[in-house]
Amino acid sequence: MKKRLVRHPVRISSGLAFVAGVLAVSIVADADVQRQILAIAVASISTFAIGGLVWRRGLSVLGVAAALAGTAGVLFALVQAVTRPAFFTQQIELVPGLLGLWVLVAALVPIRLGWERALVDTGTGLIFVTVLIGGVVQGISFAMILAAGILTILAWDAAENAISVGGQLGLGAPTIRGELVHCTASCVVATGAIGLVYLVNGLGIDELPFTALLALLIAGVALAVASYR
Numbered sequence: 001m002k003k004r005l006v007r008h009p010v011r012i013s014s015g016l017a018f019v020a021g022v023l024a025v026s027i028v029a030d031a032d033v034q035r036q037i038l039a040i041a042v043a044s045i046s047t048f049a050i051g052g053l054v055w056r057r058g059l060s061v062l063g064v065a066a067a068l069a070g071t072a073g074v075l076f077a078l079v080q081a082v083t084r085p086a087f088f089t090q091q092i093e094l095v096p097g098l099l100g101l102w103v104l105v106a107a108l109v110p111i112r113l114g115w116e117r118a119l120v121d122t123g124t125g126l127i128f129v130t131v132l133i134g135g136v137v138q139g140i141s142f143a144m145i146l147a148a149g150i151l152t153i154l155a156w157d158a159a160e161n162a163i164s165v166g167g168q169l170g171l172g173a174p175t176i177r178g179e180l181v182h183c184t185a186s187c188v189v190a191t192g193a194i195g196l197v198y199l200v201n202g203l204g205i206d207e208l209p210f211t212a213l214l215a216l217l218i219a220g221v222a223l224a225v226a227s228y229r
Contacts, residue, residue, distance in 0.1 A: 008056070009116060010169075012179045013162035014108040017120075018045075020155035021104055021127050025097035027148040028134035034094050037080045041098045044073025045105050052109035074102050093133045100126030104155065108162060116163045124156040150190045157186050 022042055029038060048070025055063025081094045104123030110116045131152055135145040161182050165175050 007113075007167045008110060009108045009159070009162035009166045010173075010175050010179060011162075012176055013158045013165065013183070016179075016183055017108065017155045017158035017162060018049075018101070018105055020151045020158060021101050021124070024127055024148045024151035024155065025094075025101065025130055027144050027151070028130050028138075028140060029090070029094045029097060030140075030144075031085065031090055033084050033086075034081075034090060037077050037084065037094060038098070040080065041074055041077035041101065044070045044077060045102050046070070047073060048102070049105045049109055052106075052111060056109065074098070089133075089137045093130055093138060096126040096133070097130035100124065100128075100130065104159060108159060117160070120156060120159040120163065124152055124159070127152045127155065146194060150194060154186055154190055158183060 022038070026035065026038055029035070048067050051063045051066025051068070051070055053063070054066060057063070078095060078098055081098055082091050085091050085094065100123045102123070103119050103126065107116045107119030107123060110119070128149070131145060131148045134140045134148065161179065165173075165179065169175055
């Protein structure tokens with residue numbers, strides 16, 4: 001009997017996308033209380049993802065239970081994010097990132113076929129909002145905002161690759177080598193973008209948050225275009 005082609009996002013690239021997103025948020029939300037809340041959210045989102053994958057394998061009761069437990073954990077983390085940090089700026093900085101990570105994972109489970117790309121765009125967009133808030137409101141350093149922004153773009157790129165490869169070859173195909181090659185190529189392009197931004201920054205322009213953000217956007221566009229050539 002011919003094996004059915006399962007056109008879901010492939011796992012390696014999906015995992016890399018989530019890791020890159022978590023690192024991006026953790027760079028910007030660097031207060032101890034923010035890191036604690038992020039750890040709760042990451043554990044809960046991972047539980048949510050496991051539940052979704054188990055549900056996709058046909059174990060409905062167990063999968064739904066795990067997904068609901070993960071959802072409850074994420075909601076708890078969101079409540080903590082708006083109540084525990086001492087400063088309002090820390091609250092508004094963390095919440096979009098947590099929501100973005102949750103939506104990104106929901107896209108890659110996936111919770112609904114056909115919604116993957118829209119959810120990836122939404123999730124990484126929310127993570128990027130956290131990066132923007134960190135630069136505009138918190139005034140984090142040029143290096144930190146650049147690193148967080150590049151990681152957000154790499155998360156988007158890895159997620160898009162997971163969807164594309166899964167849609168073309170299916171979930172069970174031997175895709176690990178190709179996924180790792182794509183990831184390596186994206187990291188090389190990202191390194192080049194970082195070098196370009198530092199070159200521009202070294203021209204003597206004052207190190208202001210908006211300058212860093214402008215350079216980050218240029219680097220992001222360059223990486224996005226290069227990834228789809």
